[in-house]
């Protein structure tokens with residue numbers, strides 16, 4: 001008779017009695033599997049790695065005076081560029097908003113499809129998968145790897161180990177290398193890096209990320225998820241009975257038993273699980289999903305693929321291990337629900353998450369569309385607050401800061417509003433006081449100027465008179481950027497007889 005399934009000699013190395021903070025790690029040798037979820041994981045892996053490695057090399061034309069890297073965290077100039085969006089430090093609320101959206105998105109994802117983030121897109125999962133590809137390529141699949149590990153050191157083993165670790169290190173260096181390109185112009189930094197002209201911080205960052213990638217993905221693997229990552233614990237609070245999790249449908253699988261056992265015990269009503277252990281052998285976390293939900297399970301669904309392949313080969317219905325919700329599982333067990341029932345994702349909780357996510361996103365878009373590309377800030381001199389000049393006029397000093405947020409140099413006409421008869425001049429300038437000043441500001445820069453404003457005290461009824469500085473883009477035409485900033489002009493207190501005279 002042809003053998004249609006494979007019994008894997010396995011032990012779930014991450015079983016509860018093995019989990020101790022002091023126990024030495026037992027190496028897991030995940031077996032390769034094929035199927036829908038494995039294919040999906042290959043796609044997600046390819047897409048996420050491509051995004052990570054390629055993004056810093058994408059160009060985006062912002063004109064002459066701004067960097068042309070599409071995604072750039074420009075620490076030196078304190079800017080964040082994302083294609084057509086440019087975030088200044090004072091606009092950090094955009095980044096805050098995006099982080100809140102990411103958090104809410106993760107809540108939404110977890111409450112509907114469980115730990116999909118962990119199983120498919122988490123960097124630890126993606127890089128472990130990548131390192132496993134290399135391991136399988138060099139050492140072979142599970143049995144060959146177990147055998148090689150047990151083999152005494154010899155030429156073949158040393159060669160394979162050197163080859164595998166060299167590729168791992170290459171991937172680790174590329175990972176660290178790609179990261180620094182997000183913080184400077186990628187082509188220039190690459191040139192400086194290979195000619196040893198880059199800043200020391202670039203080398204140390206690459207060294208740290210190379211080390212962490214190599215150790216986390218090459219050696220620690222599932223231990224990062226089990227012991228280091230807080231997310232599995234947080235998720236416990238987010239999952240509910242309607243969240244999808246990878247589930248062993250014991251109501252269908254038990255009593256489990258192999259073919260030999262079934263033949264020798266015809267009286268027992270066996271379920272669909274033939275106890276082949278393939279689901280355990282493929283698990284990168286080293287657990288047996290048939291023990292129930294476990295914190296270690298990252299819901300990568302590889303055990304679903306493995307079990308489905310067994311079910312297909314033995315002529316049983318697929319889905320002995322499947323994505324299922326606790327409520328579906330319980331109902332199935334009680335035999336009260338249509339076996340084809342599709343879990344409901346639309347429930348108050350997910351609706352609230354979607355609403356919050358959409359509202360924050362919409363709010364950020366509105367803010368983005370409405371944000372000023374010209375900002376004026378004014379600081380009144382406090383010492384002295386005012387000076388009485390020989391011609392009887394009063395002079396107040398101000399520091400006016402003009403922020404040009406566009407990526408081209410611009411000139412602004414600075415005027416005074418609501419202070420009748422006032423004029424101004426630049427501190428240190430020998431020019432006559434005027435109604436307006438022309439201030440040139442470089443692209444994407446802030447310019448601070450010291451301005452003196454003069455006014456006749458007889459025209460001022462209050463000791464402190466509010467007025468505005470107004471800046472207008474000289475070449476802006478009808479749609480010119482305009483910015484106003486409130487200020488106060490102060491004069492000395494009048495003598496009583498003057499006040500009576502007024």
Ligand code: SF4
Nearest residue numbers: 283297298300301303
């Ligand atoms: S039990 Fe299944 S879903 Fe969970 S980590 Fe293992 S293979 Fe992935």
Ligand code: SF4
Nearest residue numbers: 273274276277279307
């Ligand atoms: S659940 Fe499926 S893969 Fe796992 S032992 Fe049973 S039949 Fe084999």
